[in-house]
Amino acid sequence: MRALLVVNPAATTTSARTRDVLIHALASEVKLEAVTTEYRGHARDIGRLAAASSDVDMVVALGGDGTVNEVVNGLLHDGPDPDRLPGLAVVPGGSTNVFARALGLPNDPVEATGALLDALRTGSQRTVSLGLASGTPGSEDEAVPGRWFTFTAGLGFDAGVIGRVEQHRERGRRSTHPLYVRQVLRQFVGEPHRRHGLITLEQPGQEPVDDLVLSVVCNTAPWTYLGNRPIYASPRASFDTGLDIFGLSRLSTMAVARYGTQLLASSPERGPRGRHALSRHDLTEFTLHSKAPLPFQMDGDHLGLRTSVTFAGVRRALRVIV
Template sequence: MRALLVVNPAATTTSARTRDVLIHALASEMKLDVVTTEYRGHARDLGRQAAQSKDIEMVVALGGDGTVNEVVNGLLHEGPSPGLPGLAVVPGGSTNVFARALGLPNDPVEATGALLDALRTGSERTVGLGLAAGTPDSEDEAVPARWFTFCAGYGFDAGVVGRVEQQRERGKRSTHALYVRQVVRQFLDEPRRRHGAITLERPGEDPVADLVLSIVGNTAPWTYLGNRPLYASPQASFDTGLDLLGLSKLSTPAVTRYATQLLTSSPERGPHGKHALSLHDLTDFTLHSKVRLPFQMDGDHLGLRTSVTFTGVRRALRVIV
């Protein structure tokens, strides 16, 4: 087997020495081409080249969720196809939601061992993914459709992601404490806590207006706080369409209630209440806003949008796991 290993040298939980050990372990079992990413979008370009190659059978992403997202978008540049290389993931970021949702160990060495075991036994699965595109209007430029592996957000949570990225650009380390601080700051600065600007539209259904927060999930858990899994949409699955959690109120009492529910969430129950909207197994829907709001996919802030259209695509990509 010939494989391409895409390495993010800035992965927060792996050292150069650890990466060398992982590379040698993988190279002992396959013909391995190793490429280190050099710029934002490089992993996407490498995934696209692998998809167009005639002899690469697998792409291994060594990095965090952002690296995985880029590789996936490269592999699926021309859409899902049975002949595409399989995807394997070795977690190297601070959270690694996609890898952990697949059942992989969060430790990169242990995950490499699990990957080698999967290759020896031929263990793999085909997962569903989300596809999202910004709709152009008088202010937005057309945004190409982009795949996401585990979540997208429009509004409040995307604002938090944007704040975290700003802090990282200033040299701050990506930690869970950093995320918590930015959640508090986003809440304090949020001008539409009581009357949201987001409207959900689905084919054949009445619109749902005035949402402040909208989290689109492709799997559960939604994310992790340290080793604690958080379930925004407990029913979300790689085997179904997309799930949506929407909140129509973020007053101080409401935030306290929903934050507590999120911290104590489980595979059986997530946030709930009269201001919470939970929808399961959606295929096509659109989120509109009266004002331009932040948008994120797989923890990557993608700027401001007035409208985003989502599609749940079943059996989109083969994953070695």
């Protein structure tokens, strides 16, 4: 088997020595070529070249969720076809590694490499669904190109938190869980639309749902982690179904205390509930509109401001070695 290893040298939890060990371990099982990313978007470009090549059977992403997202978007540049595309494998190297952990991989890169080697020896793989977000026809964001996401997207509050975290990272701060918690609190204090949200959910054949403050689109569960604690905003979300959405129409102090507690106590059997909570499962297509530009994120990557985003849940979009 011929494999291409995409290495993010800035990955949070791997050192150069660790990466060398992982490369040697993988090279013992496959014919391996390693490429180190040099700029933002480089992993996407590498994935696109791999998808167009007949010489690559598997692409391994060594990095965090951002690296994985770029590789996936490169592989799917011309659309999904799991029988034609190289398989994707993931070795977690970021601070949270939601996609890898949702696949059942260990969070430690060495242990995850061992699990990948076992999967290669046994031929273990699966196909997963993905989300696709694009500009809504007729809106001012119509020209925004489509982009794939592996586990989550969000318009509004959560994307604002991610934007704040990225600002700190650009100033040299590490992406840690305490940093995220502090930015959640600061985003809450600075949120001007806590009681009357700007977001409307539209589904074909359904009545619109207005005044959402928070909207998190999930392609799997858990949605994220707080340390080692999994968070299940949409417990039924799965790589085998369409998209789920979790929304809140109020972020008052009492609402945050209630739903924050429910999120911390969430499980595969029970997620947040209440009269200000919205939950939809297994959606194929829907749109989120906002009355004003709001922060937008995909797989933990802040993508600027949007007023309208159309989502599609695409089943069996990608083959994963796991």
